Structure formats: structure tokens, C-alpha cells
Amino acid sequence: MRTAALVRGFSADHFRTNAVLVEAIAVALFLAIFLEPKGMPYRWPYLAMSLCIMAMFMAALVTSLLAWRNSVQKIDQPVLKAGRLRCYCGILLAALAITIFWVLIIAAYIYVFLLQRSLPEGIATLAAAVLGLVLVVAALFLLFSSLVGRAYEPPLAVILVIIGLSSSYFINLGPPWSNAVILFPPLLENVQALSGAGAALPLARTLVYFAVLLAAGLLRFSRREFTSY
Amino acid sequence: MAGDSIVKVHGLGKRYSLLAGWALKDVSLTISPGEVYGLIGENGAGKTTLIRIILGLIAPTKGQVSLSRSVRLGYVPEQPSFYHTFKVREHLYFTGGIAGLWGKRLRRRVEEVLETVDLSGKAGARVGTLSRGMLQRLGIAQAILDEPELVVMDEPAGGLDPLGQKEIRDLIALLNRSGKTILFSSHYLVEIERVCHRVGILHRGVLALDSTLPALVRERKQNVIIETDAPAEKLKQLLAADGLEAGVEGSRLLFHNLSDEIYYGLVKALSQNRIRILELKNPGSLLEEVFIGVTGERRDRC
Numbered sequence: 001m002r003t004a005a006l007v008r009g010f011s012a013d014h015f016r017t018n019a020v021l022v023e024a025i026a027v028a029l030f031l032a033i034f035l036e037p038k039g040m041p042y043r044w045p046y047l048a049m050s051l052c053i054m055a056m057f058m059a060a061l062v063t064s065l066l067a068w069r070n071s072v073q074k075i076d077q078p079v080l081k082a083g084r085l086r087c088y089c090g091i092l093l094a095a096l097a098i099t100i101f102w103v104l105i106i107a108a109y110i111y112v113f114l115l116q117r118s119l120p121e122g123i124a125t126l127a128a129a130v131l132g133l134v135l136v137v138a139a140l141f142l143l144f145s146s147l148v149g150r151a152y153e154p155p156l157a158v159i160l161v162i163i164g165l166s167s168s169y170f171i172n173l174g175p176p177w178s179n180a181v182i183l184f185p186p187l188l189e190n191v192q193a194l195s196g197a198g199a200a201l202p203l204a205r206t207l208v209y210f211a212v213l214l215a216a217g218l219l220r221f222s223r224r225e226f227t228s229y
Numbered sequence: 230m231a232g233d234s235i236v237k238v239h240g241l242g243k244r245y246s247l248l249a250g251w252a253l254k255d256v257s258l259t260i261s262p263g264e265v266y267g268l269i270g271e272n273g274a275g276k277t278t279l280i281r282i283i284l285g286l287i288a289p290t291k292g293q294v295s296l297s298r299s300v301r302l303g304y305v306p307e308q309p310s311f312y313h314t315f316k317v318r319e320h321l322y323f324t325g326g327i328a329g330l331w332g333k334r335l336r337r338r339v340e341e342v343l344e345t346v347d348l349s350g351k352a353g354a355r356v357g358t359l360s361r362g363m364l365q366r367l368g369i370a371q372a373i374l375d376e377p378e379l380v381v382m383d384e385p386a387g388g389l390d391p392l393g394q395k396e397i398r399d400l401i402a403l404l405n406r407s408g409k410t411i412l413f414s415s416h417y418l419v420e421i422e423r424v425c426h427r428v429g430i431l432h433r434g435v436l437a438l439d440s441t442l443p444a445l446v447r448e449r450k451q452n453v454i455i456e457t458d459a460p461a462e463k464l465k466q467l468l469a470a471d472g473l474e475a476g477v478e479g480s481r482l483l484f485h486n487l488s489d490e491i492y493y494g495l496v497k498a499l500s501q502n503r504i505r506i507l508e509l510k511n512p513g514s515l516l517e518e519v520f521i522g523v524t525g526e527r528r529d530r531c
Contacts, residue, residue, distance in 0.1 A: 002327050002328075004326075005327045006326075008323075008326070009327065012314075012315070016314035064268065071308035073306060073308070074311070076286065076306060076310070077324060077327075077371060078327055079286065080285075080302060081324060086327075220463050223288070226284070227245075227281070227287060227289065
């Protein structure tokens with residue numbers, strides 16, 4: 001219940017700040033550039049991939065904005081009243097909820113304007129892939145956010161996302177480099193599973209990666225020192 | 230466990246990095262239930278660090294803090310930080326919700342604390358529109374919402390006008406009367422002297438003094454200024470004749486540690502020399518004296 005109150009509070013505050021304007025502009029620009037109705041007809045793999053890319057981008061943006069907003073002294077009271085564990089989970093859940101809100105808006109746009117209200121096959125796979133990507137990217141950006149670490153850390157998350165999206169390069173290098181892929185977020189695999197490349201959705205690996213990121217984030221947050229400056 | 234104390238700090242030390250010096254050095258103190266403990270110190274003395282370690286927001290480098298079992302904590306930071314997009318009542322609902330209050334109890338507590346801190350009239354206002362004093366009172370409301378046993382305040386009256394300071398002082402006294410234990414730091418010595426049972430002076434990370442106010446009064450050194458109608462020359466002659474040690478500044482006599490015996494002898498000598506006492510005063514407050522004594526002595530040693 002306390003976590004629910006945190007999620008509600010963080011989300012309510014988020015939707016009243018200029019952060020929501022930034023996100024709305026990002027979504028509008030994306031739709032205008034990549035999914036403009038004049039470019040129809042779009043192929044399904046292209047639409048699915050666009051949705052995945054946008055879901056990852058929005059997860060990173062929303063999580064970073066939420067973490068930044070709450071990284072200063074504002075977080076003192078939530079930490080004291082609700083505890084560190086609930087607080088961290090509250091921010092992550094709020095980030096996921098807000099990201100899913102934006103993803104649903106984009107999905108509704110695609111469904112209404114680009115798919116002419118006809119559902120393609122494999123919608124469940126798409127939903128699972130998008131959810132997996134959002135979970136991993138949000139947890140990754142929270143782990144390396146100023147909420148738990150130093151101000152210079154968010155670029156580390158960006159680097160990991162870039163590596164995660166180019167994991168095929170490492171696979172093509174062969175052993176031992178191809179073995180290192182396990183350390184990087186399974187982003188490309190999720191996207192490829194939708195684009196007709198024939199790969200299976202790496203659900204288990206995605207969930208394990210998310211669990212590891214969550215545990216690492218909680219560990220770091222539980223050790224964070226909340227100084228007054 | 231802290232035994233019959235609500236907070237027990239033992240041998241606490243803190244350094245923020247290996248290269249940095251000690252922000253706190255071997256601090257030990259005990260706060261009993263129902264007590265108001267005032268923490269005084271110069272800027273950078275380590276007050277906020279000590280408070281944040283007690284709250285669990287910062288980890289100590291050495292030593293330990295024991296809080297009595299399942300004690301609820303309320304915290305009013307020096308500059309409370311709020312979600313300015315919320316309205317006052319909404320913010321308290323948020324804080325109450327995350328503190329585990331729900332339904333009727335939450336609604337009742339929100340109205341009660343709004344009444345206590347005198348913000349009922351501003352319950353519908355956005356937090357961002359409140360004045361500094363109101364924000365400070367909202368910070369207190371937030372801290373006491375879930376009825377904590379220990380309320381910790383870091384410079385609660387910092388930056389407030391005299392009226393605002395008095396309001397905070399009255400609130401502290403009110404909270405203490407309702408059974409809450411209070412730890413607060415302040416630069417305003419009068420504030421501490423009026424509401425605290427016990428005082429700690431932090432100086433450069435060391436707890437230089439930890440005493441009750443009655444004990445301080447007993448140990449007080451009597452620094453007295455006596456304003457007379459005689460010129461400096463005459464006063465010096467009188468002091469020399471009676472073998473008294475005092476400073477002379479114009480028509481003033483400045484005594485450090487004036488005992489009752491010396492005082493009675495002085496009054497007699499002054500009246501014999503037909504010198505009138507125009508004013509007799511004690512410079513500064515009790516705590517000011519003690520504070521300057523403690524920090525001054527230590528500064529000399531450094």
C-alpha cells in the first residue's frame with residue numbers, strides 16, 4: 001500500500017511538471033518523423049521495431065527525469081517514512097507506469113491510423129517484447145541514475161544500451177567475444193524477434209537481466225548516503 | 230536496543246572520504262523519552278551530519294546509533310524540500326500514505342496536523358505559493374503526521390523572522406507537552422535555552438559539552454557589567470585599594486566570575502566612596518556564555 005502511495009505520488013508530480021511536456025514533444029517528433037501517415041503503407045516489422053525503439057527511448061527518458069527530480073532532498077521524507085526498498089521500487093514502478101502510458105498512446109496511434117484498426121498476428125509477442133525492453137531499460141537507467149549514484153553515471157547506461165543493440169557485432173566476432181554478450185542487455189534479441197529475423201523472444205534472459213539490474217540498484221540505493229547538499 | 234533511552238549514540242565518527250578530515254569524532258550522547266535535546270554548534274561543526282546519521286540517512290564511519298525498538302521518526306530538515314506541484318492537503322495525504330496511514334485515520338490526522346501548525350487556511354494552496362515560515366510549518370506537519378515518538382529538527386527556525394521563530398518555538402513546546410521526544414539543532418541560543426531540557430555543544434566534530442540546563446545554571450560563571458557614575462580613574466583607584474580584579478571601561482566595571490562575597494564587598498566599597506551603581510547587567514544569555522566559553526577555549530587550544 002505504501003508503495004502504491006509512492007507510485008501515485010511520483011506519477012502525479014511527474015504529470016504536473018514540465019517533464020511531461022518534454023516527453024510529449026519526444027513522442028510527437030517520433031510519430032511525425034518515423035510514422036507519418038503519408039508514408040503508408042508501412043510493413044508490420046517496421047512498425048513493431050519502431051514501437052520497440054520508442055519504448056526503449058521513453059523508458060530511458062522517463063526514468064532519468066523521475067530519478068533526477070527525486071535525487072535531491074525531496075527523497076528524504078519518502079525514504080524515512082516508507083523505507084529505501086519501497087522508495088526505489090516506487091520510482092521504478094512509477095517510471096514503468098508512465099512509460100507504458102506513452103507506449104500505449106503510440107500503439108493506439110499505430111492501431112488507429114496506420115493499421116486501420118486491424119490487429120496483426122503476433123501481438124502478444126510484441127507486447128511481451130516491448131514490456132521486456134521497457135523493464136530492462138528502466139532498471140538500467142535507474143541503476144545508473146543520480147538517484148543512486150553520481151551525476152556522471154547516466155552515460156554508462158547509454159553505453160550499455162548501445163552495446164546491447166549491437167550485440168550481433170560481438171556474436172559475429174566468435175569466441176571469446178561472443179560469450180561476453182551475456183553481460184549486455186538483451187535488447188537486440190527482443191527487437192529481432194519481432195522483425196521477422198526468426199529469433200525467439202529471449203524472455204527468460206530478459207527477466208533474469210532485469211532481476212539482476214533491480215537487485216544491483218536496490219543494493220546501491222540501500223548504501224546511498226543522503227547528505228544535505 | 231537503547232535501553233530506557235530513545236536514542237543512544239556511542240563513539241560515533243564520520244569522515245566522508247579517506248582524504249577528508251573527521252566530520253564527527255567520538256561523539257556519544259543519550260536522549261531520554263520526553264526530553265528536548267538542543268544541539269548547538271558553529272557552521273560546519275557536524276550538527277547536520279550527526280542528525281542524519283541518527284536518522285539513518287548517512288552511515289557512520291565508526292561507532293553506533295541505537296534507537297529504541299520500532300521508534301517512529303519525524304524529520305524537519307533545515308530547508309524542507311517539497312513537491313511544489315501538490316497542494317498543502319494533498320502533500321500531507323501523500324506523506325501520510327507513504328507512512329502507512331489510510332482512510333479515516335489519514336483524513337483525521339491530516340486535519341489535526343493542519344490545525345496544529347496553523348495551516349488549515351492554506352490547505353488548498355499550492356505548496357509552491359507558501360512563504361518560508363509556512364513551508365517550515367508544513368515541514369513540521371509532515372514530520373508529525375504519523376505520530377512519531379522522536380521528532381528531529383535541523384535548524385527549524387533558520388531564516389525566519391522573530392515572529393516565525395517564536396511560532397516554531399511554541400510548536401516545539403507543544404509537541405513536547407504531547408509527549409514527543411525532540412532533538413533539534415539551532416544557531417538561536419535563546420531558542421534552545423527556552424525549550425530544551427538538555428544541551429549539547431558540537432565543536433569541530435567533537436561533542437564539547439553535554440549537560441542539562443539546570444546543571445549549566447549551577448556551573449555558570451558570573452560575568453557581570455556594573456555601570457557607575459564615576460570616572461575610570463576613580464574606579465581604578467578603588468579597585469587597587471580593595472585588591473579587586475576587574476576590567477575598567479569608561480565608567481564601567483567588567484567582572485569575570487563575580488562571586489557573592491566579592492559582590493557584597495564591592496557594593497560596600499562603592500557606597501563608601503559615594504559611587505552610585507546605575508546599572509548591573511549580565512552580558513548575553515546563559516547559553517551564549519557557555520557556548521563562547523566552550524568554543525572559545527577550544528579554538529585557543531587549536
